[in-house]
Amino acid sequence: MISVRESIRDAIAEEMRTDPNVFLIGEEVGEYQGAYKVSQGLLDEFGPKRIIDTPITEAGFTGLAVGAAMNGLKPIVEFMTWNFAMQAIDHIINSAAKTHYMSGGKINVPIVFRGPNGIASRVAAQHSQDFSSWYSHIPGLKVVAPYDSTDAKLLMKSAIQDPNPVVFLEHELLYNDRFILSKDEKKIEIGKAKIYQEGKDISIVSFSRGLNLAIKASETLKDLNISSEIINLRSLKPLDKESIKNSVKKTGRIIIVEEGWKEYGVGAEIISIVTEEIFDFLDAEPIRISGQDVPLPYAENLERNAMPLLNEVIQKAKEICYYNDKN
Amino acid sequence: MSTSIEEHKEIINLLGGGKKLTARLKVLSNENINEKTVYSWVRQGIPDKWKVAVSRCLLEDNINITNYKNLLPPGLHIDNLFSANNSIKIFSSSKVLKTDETILQNIMNKEQLLKLYEMMINIRRFEEKVGQFYSMGLIGGFCHLYIGQEGVISGIEMLANPSDCFITGYRCHAHMVTRGEPMLNIFSELLGNSAGCSKGKGGSMHMFREENNFFGGHGIVGAQVPIGTGIAFANKYKNKQSITFTFFGDGAVNQGQVYEAFNMAALWQLPIIYIIENNQYGMGTSVERASAMNELFRRGESFGIKGYEVDGMDPLSIYGNLKQICEKIREKPEPILIEAKTYRYRGHSMSDPGKYRTREEVQETRENRDPIERVRALLISKKYLTEENIKDIDKKAKENVAKAAELAREKEMPDNSELYEDVYRDLDI
Ligand SMILES: Cc1ncc(C[n+]2csc(CCOP(=O)(O)OP(=O)(O)O)c2C)c(N)n1
Ligand SMILES: [Mg+2]
Numbered sequence A: 001m002i003s004v005r006e007s008i009r010d011a012i013a014e015e016m017r018t019d020p021n022v023f024l025i026g027e028e029v030g031e032y033q034g035a036y037k038v039s040q041g042l043l044d045e046f047g048p049k050r051i052i053d054t055p056i057t058e059a060g061f062t063g064l065a066v067g068a069a070m071n072g073l074k075p076i077v078e079f080m081t082w083n084f085a086m087q088a089i090d091h092i093i094n095s096a097a098k099t100h101y102m103s104g105g106k107i108n109v110p111i112v113f114r115g116p117n118g119i120a121s122r123v124a125a126q127h128s129q130d131f132s133s134w135y136s137h138i139p140g141l142k143v144v145a146p147y148d149s150t151d152a153k154l155l156m157k158s159a160i161q162d163p164n165p166v167v168f169l170e171h172e173l174l175y176n177d178r179f180i181l182s183k184d185e186k187k188i189e190i191g192k193a194k195i196y197q198e199g200k201d202i203s204i205v206s207f208s209r210g211l212n213l214a215i216k217a218s219e220t221l222k223d224l225n226i227s228s229e230i231i232n233l234r235s236l237k238p239l240d241k242e243s244i245k246n247s248v249k250k251t252g253r254i255i256i257v258e259e260g261w262k263e264y265g266v267g268a269e270i271i272s273i274v275t276e277e278i279f280d281f282l283d284a285e286p287i288r289i290s291g292q293d294v295p296l297p298y299a300e301n302l303e304r305n306a307m308p309l310l311n312e313v314i315q316k317a318k319e320i321c322y323y324n325d326k327n
Numbered sequence B: 001m002s003t004s005i006e007e008h009k010e011i012i013n014l015l016g017g018g019k020k021l022t023a024r025l026k027v028l029s030n031e032n033i034n035e036k037t038v039y040s041w042v043r044q045g046i047p048d049k050w051k052v053a054v055s056r057c058l059l060e061d062n063i064n065i066t067n068y069k070n071l072l073p074p075g076l077h078i079d080n081l082f083s084a085n086n087s088i089k090i091f092s093s094s095k096v097l098k099t100d101e102t103i104l105q106n107i108m109n110k111e112q113l114l115k116l117y118e119m120m121i122n123i124r125r126f127e128e129k130v131g132q133f134y135s136m137g138l139i140g141g142f143c144h145l146y147i148g149q150e151g152v153i154s155g156i157e158m159l160a161n162p163s164d165c166f167i168t169g170y171r172c173h174a175h176m177v178t179r180g181e182p183m184l185n186i187f188s189e190l191l192g193n194s195a196g197c198s199k200g201k202g203g204s205m206h207m208f209r210e211e212n213n214f215f216g217g218h219g220i221v222g223a224q225v226p227i228g229t230g231i232a233f234a235n236k237y238k239n240k241q242s243i244t245f246t247f248f249g250d251g252a253v254n255q256g257q258v259y260e261a262f263n264m265a266a267l268w269q270l271p272i273i274y275i276i277e278n279n280q281y282g283m284g285t286s287v288e289r290a291s292a293m294n295e296l297f298r299r300g301e302s303f304g305i306k307g308y309e310v311d312g313m314d315p316l317s318i319y320g321n322l323k324q325i326c327e328k329i330r331e332k333p334e335p336i337l338i339e340a341k342t343y344r345y346r347g348h349s350m351s352d353p354g355k356y357r358t359r360e361e362v363q364e365t366r367e368n369r370d371p372i373e374r375v376r377a378l379l380i381s382k383k384y385l386t387e388e389n390i391k392d393i394d395k396k397a398k399e400n401v402a403k404a405a406e407l408a409r410e411k412e413m414p415d416n417s418e419l420y421e422d423v424y425r426d427l428d429i
Helices: A004-018 A042-046 A058-070 A082-097 A132-136 A149-161 A210-223 A241-251 A266-281 A300-306 A310-320 B004-014 B017-028 B035-044 B048-060 B101-105 B110-135 B150-157 B173-178 B183-191 B224-237 B256-267 B315-331 B359-369 B371-381 B387-410 B416-420
Strands: A022-026 A051-053 A074-078 A111-116 A142-144 A165-170 A194-197 A202-206 A228-232 A235-237 A254-261 A287-291 B083-085 B095-098 B165-168 B214-217 B244-249 B272-278 B306-311 B336-341
Touching (some): A004 A042, A004 A149, A022 A058, A058 B256, A149 A165, A202 A310, A210 A228, A210 A310, A228 A241, A241 A266, B004 B017, B004 B035, B017 B035, B048 B095, B110 B371, B150 B173, B150 B244, B150 B371, B173 B214, B183 B387, B224 B272, B315 B336, B371 B387
Parallel strands (some): A111 A165, A142 A165, B244 B272
Antiparallel strands (some): A142 A235
């Protein structure tokens, strides 16, 4: 068993050992060992030339890293959290994502932007937000969101090896979770989802920490004789449409669980694809379970209610499976 | 009174003679200087352009520069309370302000000193209680304490007008206390209950008190700087006399938006005082490791913003120096940059392992530079208060804090329906 946190670190270390052009840059990544300790030990192994502490200057070091990527290096940019990447979003979108296209393919930007994304615990609206749909909206970016340690390790390796800008969305509340590393999977291709669990009655699609809700819901549903197929998206862009469609063709029902706001969100995109492309296979209305349409509040009860809730997933699943409680 | 030439001769001797002084000036200045020139000053006097650097040498040797009426940096008068000097760059508009101790000791009357003391002790007791609540698991998320830095906000509060405006980052509890928010509401916010000043929706980093022009606690490092500049813009626009005090950290000074704001503030001569609370660390990174040029008070020079370094552990120095500066700004608006050299005793937030500094460093600052101790000692030495009186004040502060804290614990959680309130303001119909 290994934690998600260590898995990300190990992937970075392995890639740094094989490719001398890979380096890590960000606030407190070196001497402090990372604000969330993801880079623990890396300064010791690779030294300050490749594990670079920056001032608090996100727009500056992101732009700098993009320039370094254009000129042959492979930066991994750590945002202390993705909330602070908003200071630098111009470089992620206008400089990193679009340059390959604008240069007619002459210049590429091999770079990984990474850090914790999504809802953290009790830190209020400016520090707690899911950016999945923001970046997935942008052509030229690849966006991945690991759930377990295997995802984290292998997706990080693929992200670093990728010749394009990759947005790597970690989750603070998953860092400590420990999983067995898969022995079968040696590589995860960006753009491919994983069927986390096979089932026949309903497809539950999620990513990152949303998977926890999907898994728990499926256990309850199992007791009610409802068999759930769980899809771990792994990549949000490109999105593995085929895996989603194949699953829905089988089950006829779909629920998407996401932490972010559902308005213009990941779930909205998936439901559009399903209804546009395989409408006839649907046996019930598609469902989104998401965070509430409010900035994330601090108070414990309000925060809990602002997040997607397990009960909602179970309740909605029962409804669209026409499960009758009186049975 | 001695003539200027005699005085200058004396100064050169005091500073170890021409040869030694030349060497020191070489270190201080970018400009070339040779011994022959310095020797010539014994006969001709020290030229204006070198006076600032020479004063700096005097200050370094702890010689009271106000004794030398003919060695004033250009543009400064002896009857200015404050001696000024310049670090490194001759004729720079930025200065380190060091104030004569006797002046400082008499800068406030008894009532003022007492008020200042109470303000600081209130902040400290409040923050200690917050720390306690945090370790009891009653407060969630991030929580940044102001302990050690009390002198900065308190010195400024002592000179602020009621219409002045304030804004800061996430280290904002003290500002709420001094801006007059009842402690009950602040504790309640920290506990996330319905009586909180943001109804439990903002927490430790997001507190506001609009009736006293406190525009909040902001979580994004540096973001409060352009916002503060906009508040000053609005004041000027509406012909208000108010000054906007905009606080940010030594880490925040490296955000690009700070300089975008400086430029506009200077371009449009906005009535704003930027206060860098230099507590020497941004999280675990020392100023030296974050800033290529770490005389932070000079960071506005390229925009023509005058900068001053002030001892932020001394509320009297903050008060005295800023009072003068504010008076000028009220007459003729302009942005000013203050670097308050201060220190935080606690971790950056509650989960700080603190490996980036030594215990001794913290201990030494606590023992030798504590702002509360500084004022306490003065109150006693001036016989304004006895040890007994002080104990009573401390006890009262402690009791008030404890009372508010306990009351806050009795308040209820916000109603679940609050989740959807306040996203938008309703249209006035
Ligand atoms: C844009 C942004 N980047 C990073 C952070 C995380 N962070 C919070 S406080 C802090 C250190 C700031 O130090 P400083 O400006 O010196 O203020 P101090 O905490 O010492 O008062 C950092 C990096 C943030 N809140 N916002
Ligand atoms: Mg600091």
